[in-house]
Amino acid sequence: MSQTWTPDSWRSKPIRQVPTYTDADKVKQVEETLSSYPPLVFAGEARRLKAELGQVAMGNGFLLQGGDCAESFEQFNPNNIRDTFRVLLQMAVVLTFGASCPIVKVGRMAGQFAKPRSSDMETQGDVTLPSYRGDAVNGIEFTEEARIPNPDRLIQMYNQSASTLNLIRALAQGGYANLNKVHKWNLSFVSGTPEGDRYKDLSQRISDALSFMDACGINGETTPSLRETEFYTSHEALLLNYEQAMTRVDSTRDAEEWYDTSAHMVWIGERTRLLDEAHIEYMRGIANPIGCKVGPTMTPDDLISLIDKVNPENEAGKLTLITRMGDGKIEEGLGPLLERVKAEGRHVVWACDPMHGNTVSAEGGYKTRHFDRILGEVKGFFAAHKAAGTHAGGVHFEMTGLDVTECVGGTYEVKEGDLGDRYHTQCDPRLNANQALEMSFLLSDALKAERDS
Numbered sequence: 228m229s230q231t232w233t234p235d236s237w238r239s240k241p242i243r244q245v246p247t248y249t250d251a252d253k254v255k256q257v258e259e260t261l262s263s264y265p266p267l268v269f270a271g272e273a274r275r276l277k278a279e280l281g282q283v284a285m286g287n288g289f290l291l292q293g294g295d296c297a298e299s300f301e302q303f304n305p306n307n308i309r310d311t312f313r314v315l316l317q318m319a320v321v322l323t324f325g326a327s328c329p330i331v332k333v334g335r336m337a338g339q340f341a342k343p344r345s346s347d348m349e350t351q352g353d354v355t356l357p358s359y360r361g362d363a364v365n366g367i368e369f370t371e372e373a374r375i376p377n378p379d380r381l382i383q384m385y386n387q388s389a390s391t392l393n394l395i396r397a398l399a400q401g402g403y404a405n406l407n408k409v410h411k412w413n414l415s416f417v418s419g420t421p422e423g424d425r426y427k428d429l430s431q432r433i434s435d436a437l438s439f440m441d442a443c444g445i446n447g448e449t450t451p452s453l454r455e456t457e458f459y460t461s462h463e464a465l466l467l468n469y470e471q472a473m474t475r476v477d478s479t480r481d482a483e484e485w486y487d488t489s490a491h492m493v494w495i496g497e498r499t500r501l502l503d504e505a506h507i508e509y510m511r512g513i514a515n516p517i518g519c520k521v522g523p524t525m526t527p528d529d530l531i532s533l534i535d536k537v538n539p540e541n542e543a544g545k546l547t548l549i550t551r552m553g554d555g556k557i558e559e560g561l562g563p564l565l566e567r568v569k570a571e572g573r574h575v576v577w578a579c580d581p582m583h584g585n586t587v588s589a590e591g592g593y594k595t596r597h598f599d600r601i602l603g604e605v606k607g608f609f610a611a612h613k614a615a616g617t618h619a620g621g622v623h624f625e626m627t628g629l630d631v632t633e634c635v636g637g638t639y640e641v642k643e644g645d646l647g648d649r650y651h652t653q654c655d656p657r658l659n660a661n662q663a664l665e666m667s668f669l670l671s672d673a674l675k676a677e678r679d680s
């Protein structure tokens with residue numbers, strides 16, 4: 228590593244998008260408390276995810292990453308966690324069939340509580356207050372008091388992450404993830420949709436494959452891998468004091484390796500990925516697999532400099548580039564990046580976030596995204612990879628297992644006028660359960676086409 232890295236070396240660099248607290252002693256106390264708490268994940272688990280992503284980087288797998296834009300303290304509830312987990316599993320079954328390759332499942336869950344914002348201030352009527360920055364920082368209510376950053380929220384973030392992770396582990400290992408059961412839920416989606424015929428054929432073929440395996444004696448009872456699943460967690464590493472407090476040396480290794488034990492994977496946001504600033508400094512030193520958002524302003528030269536900094540050893544699986552260009556901009560924006568990274572022989576996972584480049588404002592002030600524009604960016608992503616001869620390695624969605632009305636469109640059409648019905652997001656609009664599942668059926672076709680070409 229060029230200059231010495233330590234878990235706190237980011238503190239000497241310029242930083243953006245983090246709160247300024249009024250009570251520095253209190254912040255220090257919270258950081259010390261967090262440092263004394265147990266890790267949320269183990270280094271070995273993060274290494275396993277890195278190895279799986281390494282396979283994806285080499286073209287042998289596909290990453291499915293999804294969950295809330297921002298998790299919420301108030302909406303913390305086991306059913307919400309279970310439902311989002313369930314939809315991710317349902318999507319994974321459909322994608323596995325289309326791709327005929329392993330699907331690596333990563334939730335934006337158990338730690339996704341901090342938000343970068345486009346504006347530091349929010350104005351309603353003639354009142355202007357600091358923006359809401361996620362429940363880890365301040366409160367969403369539009370009052371002066373709620374918007375003051377409170378360091379105690381970091382402790383609540385840790386506690387809620389721990390409980391969420393505990394439930395996820397139980398769901399993943401305790402029989403809930405049984406493949407037969409998960410696919411049966413998909414069948415109810417297919418039979419209920421007006422356009423169900425489009426998906427019926429694929430769904431029927433999955434059912435046939437499962438019946439055939441069952442007849443051969445391969446089912447959830449006989450085969451653990453059919454009733455259990457690997458599921459990983461991730462979030463944006465925005466609040467570096469929290470991440471630092473969770474950064475621990477892996478005691479099982481001889482070499483000194485530091486892991487951010489707040490999640491298996493953490494990513495750098497589009498607004499904080501500046502080469503000489505704090506967020507890149509922190510991320511370059513941890514051994515976890517990491518992500519970095521890549522928006523339309525990224526140039527091939529800058530991308531190579533970024534890769535040099537965070538993955539100098541060119542380790543496959545270490546770095547996932549999560550592109551978020553916008554429908555209509557992706558072909559032009561992504562192609563040159565793919566060509567250059569390929570020409571330089573850099574091993575990365577390319578994933579598509581079709582959400583953040585497609586946010587629009589609807590009547591009533593609701594932020595929304597159109598299902599067709601989201602799908603348009605995903606299609607553009609596959610097309611750009613096909614043209615460059617690179618592997619379209621994954622997708623990254625803001626989504627929930629709940630029946631919300633935040634994104635418009637989809638077969639069970641949410642219209643602009645419906646947005647106010649169940650608009651529950653803390654920040655950006657999420658695909659609801661049906662929209663997310665529909666997306667996976669459409670994606671499955673694209674993956675099959677990639678495989679057959």
Ligand SMILES: O=C[C@H](O)[C@H](O)COP(=O)(O)O
Pocket residue numbers: 296342343344345346583654655
């Ligand atoms: O989730 C991403 C960002 O935090 C979010 O898109 C910012 O939204 P804003 O433009 O309303 O600040």
Ligand SMILES: C=C(OP(=O)(O)O)C(=O)O
Pocket residue numbers: 296343463495496497498520551583
């Ligand atoms: C902040 C986010 O995205 P981006 O950094 O791409 O804007 C996000 O994923 O919630």
Ligand SMILES: [Mn+2]
Pocket residue numbers: 296583625654655
């Ligand atoms: Mn978001």
